[in-house]
Amino acid sequence: MDLAKRRASLDEAMDARGDWPERSPWLREAVSELPRDLFAPTLLWRRDGHAYVPVDRRTDPEGWAEELYGSQDAPAVTQVSGGQPSSSLSAQGVVVDMLDSLRLEPGHRVWDVGGGQGWNAALAAWRAGPGRVVSTEIDPELAAFARDRLATVGLGVEVLTADATTTPPDGGRFDRVIAAYAVERVPWTWIEATRPGGRIVHPWGRLGHVALTVAEDGRSASGRVRGLGRFMADRNDPVPAAFPAQRRGPADVRELVARDPAPLHDDRDLRFALRVAVPDAVLATGHDEHGATVRVHDGAASWASFSAVDGGRTVLRQGGARRIGDEVLLAWSQWESLGRPEPGAYGLTVTGEGQFAWLNDPHGGVRWPSGAPAPDGRGATVRAGRPGS
Structure with missing residues (x-):
């Protein structure tokens, strides 16, 4: 198993397709110094057409490496619960795209939401600096794994075991918040935890990610769709129901x-x-x-x-x-x-009373309500995804 060769091959594939962002040249160097295999567990999971089966690094090193480096568009499933993926190392192309959307600078204080195996937090800390990143993970086993791997690379990332949907870290507001799981409602907690003018990048409804900027008065956040990609769901959200039986009835x-x-x-x-x-x-x-x-x-x-x-x-x-x-x-x-708009023309605005999707202009464009308010009256339901400017 030649991991160096596989890393180089994926790097070249991203280069050939223009996936390394010109605006954030630091990302290519960070990924080179902190490759995803440093944060991958011994067991990965592959779907064999019927179920997810383990791929063990000890017995199938080539298969394990293929799960990690086969494509810049493919996540590596790291945990399966109830027969379905419950955690993954996100696709390298998606991770790079989201961190580019974050507009991260040295010295920024960063909250990494849903830390998983710790790779996102490591890349963010490479840019922001040692001790500038706090990562929150709800699963105690995943948090322990990330804590161990992050300690190995020595970037001073603090890993907390907590529910990031409701519980922000102590210590004041953050300049940047980045989430690795999809939310149907943007938790108002994330807005409150971000300084005015700060940026929040998060998956929106499992379809893609959006970058929000918090208003100067702190009472709202708004931004455009920035990239496509499927993500793990918030563990607090209900599992989508199975298709109801299509029984014939008098109203059909x-x-x-x-x-x-x-x-x-x-x-x-x-x-x-x-x-x-x-x-x-x-x-x-x-x-x-x-x-x-x-x-x-x-x-x-x-x-x-x-x-x-x-x-x-x-x-x-x-x-x-x-x-x-x-x-x-x-x-x-x-x-x-409306002219068949692409996803990048859409955006999302979140306020203390709810949230809505919009096309082209958050103030004067077409809007879509995004469902009933959350139980605490803060946030609502919207889904999205795909590249914007």
């Missing part, structure tokens, strides 16, 4: 729609726009002999299915208390009428 509707459902499967810009406009819609896509098939549900009991038929048409079936298929079609038409 079947109709022929003059749309090909293929874009719901293939067009990531459209899929992103749907998640903004219908944030509780969960889509699953596939193909049959006629073309694309799409199922949608709302996490409760309402469902819809889109099935391609001849002539670029679709059979739409839907049932339950709401017509979620119609909501998807309406949002699809709205996206087209």
